[in-house]
Amino acid sequence: MRSVAAQKLIDTGVELFSADGFESVSVRDITNAAEVSPGLLIHHFKSKEKFIEACIDHVFGEVLDFKTQPEALNMSSQLEKWKANPEFYQIPLRFFKVVMSSNTEHGRRLFQLILDGSKQVLEDGLRQGVIKRPKDIEMTNLVLTVNSLGTVLLSDYIKEQLGGEFTDPTVAQGFMEASLEVYTNGVYAPRTTGEE
Numbered sequence: 001m002r003s004v005a006a007q008k009l010i011d012t013g014v015e016l017f018s019a020d021g022f023e024s025v026s027v028r029d030i031t032n033a034a035e036v037s038p039g040l041l042i043h044h045f046k047s048k049e050k051f052i053e054a055c056i057d058h059v060f061g062e063v064l065d066f067k068t069q070p071e072a073l074n075m076s077s078q079l080e081k082w083k084a085n086p087e088f089y090q091i092p093l094r095f096f097k098v099v100m101s102s103n104t105e106h107g108r109r110l111f112q113l114i115l116d117g118s119k120q121v122l123e124d125g126l127r128q129g130v131i132k133r134p135k136d137i138e139m140t141n142l143v144l145t146v147n148s149l150g151t152v153l154l155s156d157y158i159k160e161q162l163g164g165e166f167t168d169p170t171v172a173q174g175f176m177e178a179s180l181e182v183y184t185n186g187v188y189a190p191r192t193t194g195e196e
Contacts, residue, residue: 006044018094
């Protein structure tokens with residue numbers, strides 16, 4: 001369990017990193033914004049690198065909890081949660097974009113966290129009998145992870161195409177519904193008789 005001060009530092013760091021990237025934000029920038037001394041960040045996290053790791057773990061954990069509770073594999077439920085909480089994903093998606101664009105060990109670490117989290121969701125779905133078993137679960141998991149991260153990394157281009165922020169529920173709805181169709185019906189699957 002983190003102290004209130006440590007959590008405030010993480011929340012502040014995630015917000016600043018999301019806006020300006022890792023290189024542009026110093027320990028002093030974070031502690032000034034959090035209104036604490038730089039020594040407090042070093043006391044809790046030992047270094048800026050360890051602090052960044054704590055920020056990644058925190059944001060990933062929040063997103064995974066949000067996505068998996070309840071009904072992790074019900075895409076309609078996920079869309080409704082998104083619409084009900086449009087602000088929830090704004091900073092995490094920007095933060096993940098910064099992490100994945102950094103071309104550092106942090107990006108590799110986040111990729112592995114997302115890969116592991118996605119596999120956990122797939123395996124839970126198989127145990128619950130709510131998804132069909134893929135031919136190659138590892139490859140399917142990799143494709144799902146790449147698709148998710150592609151959305152994050154290409155968010156600026158997606159914004160241009162959609163005419164608004166991807167985290168805006170009215171803009172995201174069409175994107176989510178198309179994703180739902182791809183994942184549940186498979187647009188490349190042969191049509192059945194009478195299907196338009």
